[in-house]
Amino acid sequence: MRLNQYISSSGFCSRRQAERYITADKVLVNGKIAPHVCFVTEFDHVVIDGHRIKNTSQKVYLLLNKPSGIICTASPAIAHNIISYLSYPERIFPVGRLDKETEGLILLTNDGSVVNELMKEENNHEKEYIVTVDKKITESLLVELSNGVDIYNPRKKDYTRTNACPVVQIDDYTFRITLSQGLNRQIRRMCRHFQYTVIHLKRVRIKHLQLGSLESGHWRYLTEEEIAGLQR
Incomplete structure (x- = not known):
């Protein structure tokens, strides 16, 4: 969120007056004089x-059906980044990521606690995908994928066995798979192990959040029930 908006939403003063404070070098962010163009989050000390300014703005939770070609980064320097694509008026960020080519459900929020909850691998939150491959599926492929696959993990520089799923x-040519891991390009690499190429990949669920009939490129706010479920 822009600093002037952060200040005004706290009730301390109007946005215009906040601009005057910023211009006069009277605003400190984390102990340093704030630049004229500045973005802050709830974790910053203003x-x-x-x-002390305490922001009282509402938490934002968006569910987007990400189209292919959009990159899950908040960096404005990267073309086709998800934040520029959405052009949401408040500062939000994606929770986790989908590959550039992968479509489907991704959550964006300004609530850091949700990020911590959903991204902890030990929480084993389910993520469900629809996968289309380049040749006919065999029974042995389904069994092997569900039992776990040894794929190379570049971070550990060793092979990692995927969890049973x-x-x-x-x-x-299409199957549904539910993962509780978040290895890089996991499904594509699992299929490649058996000489299959993924030609279409779409995430349709994270935990209790369902993509449903939301059209590609569209987004919606989470319901109160869905938000409550994020903390359980």
Whole structure:
């Protein structure tokens, strides 16, 4: 969120007056004089003339059906980044990531506690995907994928065995898979192990959040019930 908006939403003063404080070098962010263009979050320490500013703005939770070609980064320097794509008026960031080519459900928020909860690997939150491959699916492929696959982990410079997971065939070329891990390009690498190439990948669920009929490129706010479920 822009600093002037952060200050005004606290009720300390108007946005225009906040701009005057910033221009006069009277605003400190984390102990340093704030630049004229500055973005802050709830975790930053904002002070005006010795007064601590506490933001009272609402938490934002968006569910986006990400189209292919959009990159899950908040960096404005990267073309086709998800933040520029959405152009949401407040500062938000994606929770986790989907590959550039992968479509489907991704959560964006300004609530850091949700990020910590969903990203902890030990919490084993389920993520469900629809996968289409380049040749006919065999029964042995379904069994091997569900039992776990040894794939190379570049971070550890060693092979990692994926966890056992449910895999259900939809048609000759498509299956549904539910993961509780978040290895880099995991599904694509699992399929490649058996000489299959993923030609379409879509995430349809994270934990209790369902993509449903939301159209590609569209987003919606989470319901109160969905928000409550993020903390459980």
